[in-house]
Amino acid sequence: MSDPEIGALRAKILSRPRSDDLQQRRRDADARGLAYGLPGDVRVEKVSANGVAAEWTSTPGAARDAAILYAHGGGYLFGSLDSHRHLVAELGRAANAVALALDYRLAPEHPFPAPVEDAVAAYRFLLAQGFKPERIAIAGDSAGGGLVVAAMVAIREAGLAQPGCGWCLSPWIDMEALGHSMESRAAADPMVQKAAIIEIAKLYLGGADPRAPLAAPLYADLAGIAPLLIQVGAAETLLDDAIRLAQRAGAADVRVDLQVWPEMVHVWPLFHPELAAGKRALDEAGAWIRKALGT
Numbered sequence: 001m002s003d004p005e006i007g008a009l010r011a012k013i014l015s016r017p018r019s020d021d022l023q024q025r026r027r028d029a030d031a032r033g034l035a036y037g038l039p040g041d042v043r044v045e046k047v048s049a050n051g052v053a054a055e056w057t058s059t060p061g062a063a064r065d066a067a068i069l070y071a072h073g074g075g076y077l078f079g080s081l082d083s084h085r086h087l088v089a090e091l092g093r094a095a096n097a098v099a100l101a102l103d104y105r106l107a108p109e110h111p112f113p114a115p116v117e118d119a120v121a122a123y124r125f126l127l128a129q130g131f132k133p134e135r136i137a138i139a140g141d142s143a144g145g146g147l148v149v150a151a152m153v154a155i156r157e158a159g160l161a162q163p164g165c166g167w168c169l170s171p172w173i174d175m176e177a178l179g180h181s182m183e184s185r186a187a188a189d190p191m192v193q194k195a196a197i198i199e200i201a202k203l204y205l206g207g208a209d210p211r212a213p214l215a216a217p218l219y220a221d222l223a224g225i226a227p228l229l230i231q232v233g234a235a236e237t238l239l240d241d242a243i244r245l246a247q248r249a250g251a252a253d254v255r256v257d258l259q260v261w262p263e264m265v266h267v268w269p270l271f272h273p274e275l276a277a278g279k280r281a282l283d284e285a286g287a288w289i290r291k292a293l294g295t
Contacts, residue, residue, distance in 0.1 A: 002263065003263050003277060005274070005275050005276060005277065006219065006263050006264060006265065006268070006275065006277065008261075009031035009265065009268075009271055009274065009275055010190050010265060013085065013190040013191060013265070014143075014190045016028075022025045022077060022078065025077075025078050026077075026078040026079075026080070029074060029078050029079055029080070029083040030080055030082040030083050032083065032190055033080075033082050033083035033084055033085060033087075033270075034082050034083075034085075036086040036273045037086070038085065038086055038089055039059075039089070040090045041059055041060055042057055042059055042093075043056075043057065043058045043059070044056070044057050044085070044089075045057075047100070049100065049102070049121065049122040049126075050104070050121040050122060050124055050125040050128075051102035051121060052102055052104060052105075052118045052121050052122050052125075053081075053102075053228070054081075054100055054101060054102050054103060054122060054125075055081050055085075055101055055103075056098055056099065056100055057085065057088055057089040057092055057098070057099045057101065058071050058092060058098045058099070058273070059089065059092060059093040061096070062092060062093070062096055062097055062098050063096055063097055063098075063135075063200045063295045064098060064132075064241060065130075065131065065132070065135055066095075066096070066097040066098070066135040066136075066137075066293045066294075067093060067097055067098050067099065067100055067126055067131050067135065067137070068088075068091060068092055068097050068098070068099040068100070068136075068137045068138075068139050068289065068294045069099075069100050069102070069119070069122055069123060069126060069136060069137070069138045069139070069163070070084070070088045070091070070099055070100065070101040070102065070139050070140060070144070071102050071104065071115070071119055071138070071139070071140035071143075071144035071145075071147040071148060071151070071167055072084040072088075072101065072102070072140065072141065072144050073140065073141040073142025073143050073144045073169075073170070073172075073267055074106075074142065074143060074144075074146070075142070075143050075172070075197075075200040075204065076107045076115055076143045076147075076200070076201055076203075076204040076206065077106055077107055077108070077200055077203060078106065078114070079106075079143075079144075080103055080295050081101055081103050082090070084101065084270070085101065085139075086270060086272075086273065087141070087270050087272070087282075088101045090272060090279075090282050091139065091167075091269075091282055091285060091289075093286070093288060094282050094283050094285065094286020094287070094289075094290075095137065095285070095286040095289040095290055095293070095295060096286070096290055096295040097137070097289065097290075097293065100122065100125075100126065100251035101229060102118060102119065102122050104118035104119060104122075104147075104288045105118055107204040107206065108203045108204075108206065111203070111204055111205060111206030111207075111208070112132050112204055112205050112206060112208050112212070112214070112215045113208075113214055113215070115147055116147065116150050116151060116154050116157075116214050119138070119150070119151035119154070120149055120154050120155060120158060122150055123136070123151065123155055123160070123163070124137070124160070127160070133161035133163055133164065134161075134163075134164045134293070134294075135158070135163070135164060135293050135294070135295075136163040136164055136293075137163060137164055137165050137166065137167060137289045137292065137293060138163050138165075138226075139166065139167035139168075139285075139289075140167075140168065140169070140171075141167075141169040141170055141267045141269075141270065142169070142170050142171070142238070142266065142267055143172050143174050143204075144167050144169075145168035145170060145171030145172065145173075145230075146168075146171050146172045146216075146217055146241075148166045148167070148168050148171070148172045148228075149168065149171070149173065149214075149217035149222070149225070149228075149245065149249075150214045150217050150220070150221065152166060152225040152226060153213065153214060153217065153220045153221070153222065153225060154170060154214055156224055156225060159232060162224065162225060162226040163226050164226060164292050164293045165226050165227045165228070165229070165288075165293065166225070166226050166227070166228045166229070166290060167228075167229045167285050167288070167289060168228055168229070168230045168231070168242070168245065169229075169231050169232075169238060169267060169269060169281075169285070170231070170232050170233065170238055170242065170266050170267045170268075171230065171232070171238070171241055171245055172197070172241055173217045173241045173244070173245050174216055174218045174241050175201040175204075175205060175210035175211070175215055175216045176198070176201070176210050176211075176216075177194045177197040177198055177201070179237075179238070179239070179240025179241055179243075179244065180240055181236065181237055181238070181239040181240040181241075182194040182197070182237045182240070183237075185235060185237045185239055186249060188235040188238055189235055189236055189237040189265065189266060190265060191265060191266040191267075192236065192237045192238055192266050193237065194237065195236075202246070208225050217245065217248075218241070218244055218245065218248065220248075221252070222248055222249045222252040222254055223252045223253065223254075224252075224254075224255055225252075226254075227254065227255040227256070227257075228245075228246075228249055228255070228256050228257070229255060229256075229257045229259070229285060229288045229289075229294060230245060230246055230256065230257070230258045230259065230270060231259045231261065231269075231281055231284075231285060232258075232259070232260055232261070232264075233260075233261050233263070233264030233265050233268055234260050234261060234262050234264060235263055235264060235265050235268060236264075236265065236266050238266060239260070239268075242258065242260075243258070243260075246258040256290065257280075259284070261277065261281060263277075264277060264281075266283065269281045269285075
């Protein structure tokens with residue numbers, strides 16, 4: 001049975017004006033996130049995480065010794081604390097943990113590997129604050145979902161202990177957009193198209209190899225990284241990115257749970273205030289993180 005809410009949301013997304021000006025797109029993304037507001041019981045606190053702008057969000061009763069390190073989506077070009085605050089706060093509630101959301105540096109002003117460096121710096125910040133690795137989850141959506149995996153690989157290469165787990169929502173892991181779903185889901189996806197992905201990738205890479213493992217985790221050695229929960233919508237052009245990530249991680253003996261949600265569009269939990277399936281996905285992710293971290 002078709003979900004009427006996703007149909008309405010799809011129409012809403014398609015009706016939005018989409019500017020070619022990057023600064024306007026950044027403002028638009030922030031305004032849409034801020035329009036959702038926050039429940040009155042959410043506490044927000046700005047912080048510098050080893051020089052990376054960030055903020056804590058927490059809800060009453062959250063375990064103070066368990067943290068989610070969150071990397072927002074937006075193609076590494078836009079997205080911010082403002083665009084994703086409502087999502088991060090609700091994920092923290094569902095996982096019974098405090099959340100540290102990153103305002104990592106964006107391209108093209110700060111191309112690859114700046115976001116990866118910022119994520120590792122923030123992870124070191126959490127460790128310095130006394131959080132045990134096994135009580136940290138790294139989470140993110142879209143580009144942030146790819147950054148989750150890149151950060152885990154960089155953490156391993158830095159000789160640091162892995163976090164307890166990772167949550168990848170609609171992850172983008174292929175800078176060349178080679179997945180079959182880029183074509184097969186093009187008509188169904190109101191948000192992400194191949195030509196735009198390739199252009200965004202060029203701006204992010206800044207001349208770097210599109211198959212550099214920390215830019216495109218599809219090509220990374222994933223051995224030894226933490227268990228992953230991957231959630232993706234069946235209507236996404238990035239569906240094959242999620243499937244290929246699960247295959248690569250599983251082949252490297254990483255525990256992976258892959259969920260493909262029927263009818264859902266890119267990063268559908270971002271719309272959870274108006275999409276019940278988005279809230280259900282967040283609740284399932286939170287329950288998975290609670291089990292992994294012991295919260």
